[in-house]
Amino acid sequence: MRADLYRLLRHSAVYGLAGLASRIASVLLLPFLTRALDTDGYGRIETMVALVALLVPLLRAGVATAFFRFYFEQPAGTTRDDVVRTSFWFTVVGATVGLAAGLAAAPLLAESLLGGAEHAGLVRVAFVLLAVQILYEQLTALYRVEDRSIAFVVASLANLGVTVVATLLAVFTFDGGATGALIGNATGTAVVLVVLIVNRRAALAPRLDRTLIREMNRFGLPLLPAGLAIWAIDFSDRLLLARLTDQDEVGLYAVGVKVASAMVLVQLAFRTAWPTFAYGLAESAESRRTLATVLTATVTGGCGLALTLGLLAPWLVDLLAAPAFADSEAVVAPLAFAGVLLVAYTTLSIAASRAGETARYWRVAAWGAAVNLGLNVVLIPAYGMEGAAAATVAAYLVLVVGMARLAQRLYPVPYAWRRVAGAGAVAVGLYAVGSAADPSFAGAVAIAIAYPVLLGASALPRRMWQR
Numbered sequence: 001m002r003a004d005l006y007r008l009l010r011h012s013a014v015y016g017l018a019g020l021a022s023r024i025a026s027v028l029l030l031p032f033l034t035r036a037l038d039t040d041g042y043g044r045i046e047t048m049v050a051l052v053a054l055l056v057p058l059l060r061a062g063v064a065t066a067f068f069r070f071y072f073e074q075p076a077g078t079t080r081d082d083v084v085r086t087s088f089w090f091t092v093v094g095a096t097v098g099l100a101a102g103l104a105a106a107p108l109l110a111e112s113l114l115g116g117a118e119h120a121g122l123v124r125v126a127f128v129l130l131a132v133q134i135l136y137e138q139l140t141a142l143y144r145v146e147d148r149s150i151a152f153v154v155a156s157l158a159n160l161g162v163t164v165v166a167t168l169l170a171v172f173t174f175d176g177g178a179t180g181a182l183i184g185n186a187t188g189t190a191v192v193l194v195v196l197i198v199n200r201r202a203a204l205a206p207r208l209d210r211t212l213i214r215e216m217n218r219f220g221l222p223l224l225p226a227g228l229a230i231w232a233i234d235f236s237d238r239l240l241l242a243r244l245t246d247q248d249e250v251g252l253y254a255v256g257v258k259v260a261s262a263m264v265l266v267q268l269a270f271r272t273a274w275p276t277f278a279y280g281l282a283e284s285a286e287s288r289r290t291l292a293t294v295l296t297a298t299v300t301g302g303c304g305l306a307l308t309l310g311l312l313a314p315w316l317v318d319l320l321a322a323p324a325f326a327d328s329e330a331v332v333a334p335l336a337f338a339g340v341l342l343v344a345y346t347t348l349s350i351a352a353s354r355a356g357e358t359a360r361y362w363r364v365a366a367w368g369a370a371v372n373l374g375l376n377v378v379l380i381p382a383y384g385m386e387g388a389a390a391a392t393v394a395a396y397l398v399l400v401v402g403m404a405r406l407a408q409r410l411y412p413v414p415y416a417w418r419r420v421a422g423a424g425a426v427a428v429g430l431y432a433v434g435s436a437a438d439p440s441f442a443g444a445v446a447i448a449i450a451y452p453v454l455l456g457a458s459a460l461p462r463r464m465w466q467r
Contacts, residue, residue, distance in 0.1 A: 029167065030258055033181060034322040036171050041178040043250030044114050046257075047242050048126035048182060050235035051113070055102075055130055056137065057227045059094035062220020063087050063213070065227070067138075070216055071145045078212055084142060085207035087216070091138040093208075095131040102127025113242060122179045129186040136189050139196045142203070155192055163188025222361055226349065229365035230342070233372045233395045237380075237388035240373075244380045253385040255321050256331035260309055260339065292415045295347045299420045302343050303427035304451050306336035311434045311444040333431055334389040340424070341396035348403040364402035371395045426454050 034042060057064055070083045102109075106123040110116060114123070136159075143152040167184025170176040176183060197204065241250045309316070310333025317329040349361070372395035379387025407413070434447040 029164065030255065030320045031322070032168070033171065034255065034325055037178055037181070037251075038248075039251030039324060040247040041251070042254055043238075043242065043247030044119065044122060044178045045181055046238050046250050046254035047113055047247070048122060050238040051109075052126055052130045052133065053235045054228070054231050055098055056134055057224060057231065059098045059130075059134055060091055060138070061094065062217035062222075062224060063090050064137075064220065065223045066216035066220030067141055068145060069219060070212075075212065075215055078209065081203065082207065082209055082212060083216075084203050085205055086209045086212050088135075088138055088204050089206060089208045090213055091134055095134040098134070099127050099131040102130065113239065115247065122182060125179055125182045125186060129182060129189065132186060132190045132193050136193045136196070139193065139200065142200065155196060158195070159188045159192040161188075162191045225362040225369075226365040229369040229372075229395075229399065232369040233338075233392055233399070236373060237376055237385075237392060240376045240380055241385060241388055244377070245384055249384050252325055252328045253331060253388060255317065255325045255328040256313075256385065256389070257335060259313060259316050259320060259328065260332045260335040288411075288413045291347070291413045295344060296416045296419050296423075298343045298347060299340060300423040300455070302340035303337070303423050304448075306333070306340050307427040307431050307451055308448040309333065309336040310431050311439075311448050312441075315441055315444075328385075331385050331389040333435075334386075334393050337428070337431075338389075338392045338396050341393070341400050344420070345396065345399045345403055348400065348407045361403075361406070364399060364406055367402055368395045368399035371398045423455065427451055430454075 037045075067083065067087045071080055074080060074083055103124055106120040106127070107117045109123045110119040140152055140155055143149070143155070163185055165184075166187035167181055170180030170183045170187075174180060238250050238253065241253060313329040313332035316332070317326060321328065372391050375391035375394055376388055379391055381387075383390070404415075408415075430447055430451055434444060437443065437447075439447065
């Protein structure tokens with residue numbers, strides 16, 4: 001088990017390096033962009049990012065998740081090359097359809113989501129970003145299944161470098177505003193995408209096996225509602241904030257999301273490494289104990305990071321954003337703790353999918369999405385972005401509880417539920433104390449340090465690895 005855990009940790013760390021660089025660049029750009037753009041402009045960027053995040057899984061359909069399983073378990077009469085080529089060319093079709101539809105509907109979408117048809121140019125750039133992002137994710141998935149995490153990081157860092165330079169040029173040199181910021185993002189992804197296609201051209205010979213596509217979608221499409229539920233919880237709040245309040249509130253919320261992005265980094269690193277790791281485990285009692293240990297370790301570590309981000313939020317926002325965005329600190333803690341719940345949900349869902357019963361996921365996903373959307377509609381008009389953050393936490397909690405019940409029926413694993421709940425309770429309790437006490441910076445750091453001290457005084461760390 002320790003060897004398996006070390007492999008997961010090693011690949012998560014390498015993937016996390018790419019995510020870390022991306023998040024650092026995003027945070028470093030934050031002081032510039034929040035001063036170059038007002039809260040409305042920053043809000044429009046986030047609205048388009050939310051729309052792109054919704055459409056990427058829709059256009060990739062079931063292939064996005066099925067690719068990982070079918071790469072390791074090809075149907076009779078097919079090879080890994082068939083899976084790679086068919087998945088890529090199916091994705092090309094989806095990207096083309098999405099781009100064409102977006103360009104045609106740009107004025108309507110701008111009027112509906114951004115407050116006026118004059119923002120249609122921003123929508124068009126967002127759909128270009130959508131097309132290149134879909135293809136980029138499919139090609140980098142190939143590095144993931146090959147366990148070539150270093151190559152994945154090189155591609156990610158190259159994407160990051162071009163994106164930063166292009167964004168600075170577009171926003172500041174050419175005065176491109178919000179549209180310029182998205183142009184920079186699309187440019188970085190497009191440049192690296194071209195390099196990846198040239199580099200892997202031998203593996204991408206035209207092939208579209210319709211029988212294979214049907215089988216992959218039969219496996220992957222039942223997972224799509226779960227993916228859309230994650231989108232609804234992660235991004236629908238931006239669209240609803242834009243509709244129920246204004247772009248100013250979206251901009252403030254977006255900065256809170258950026259400050260909480262250290263927790264997003266943990267999610268990204270883990271979610272990138274986890275599918276290959278989990279599907280690659282041979283079936284045994286030991287592998288199930290490994291899954292249980294992963295859940296305990298990730299939740300325990302994630303809660304400590306979320307607690308620290310929440311306690312230090314006032315100083316982090318003051319350091320990273322313009323004064324007009326100071327109110328963003330109110331949503332950092334709930335969004336960071338929501339990230340911990342997402343990691344737990346990811347762990348449980350892939351463990352359950354080893355049983356091959358993905359068709360049942362839609363019920364859990366539907367409940368989570370319904371709770372999120374319902375609470376957003378109720379809470380946003382009264383509490384604005386804080387209501388949106390609360391809805392996010394509640395919805396992820398519903399997803400975790402629902403997936404835990406389903407997973408244990410489909411694929412029983414000896415999870416250490418008391419230890420997981422104990423770590424969460426200690427972290428949330430310490431944040432409540434810190435929030436009520438309104439401590440100084442030194443006091444906030446001291447409360448954060450109390451988390452590992454309290455866990456160290458308990459039996460949690462010593463028993464974590466026994467199962």
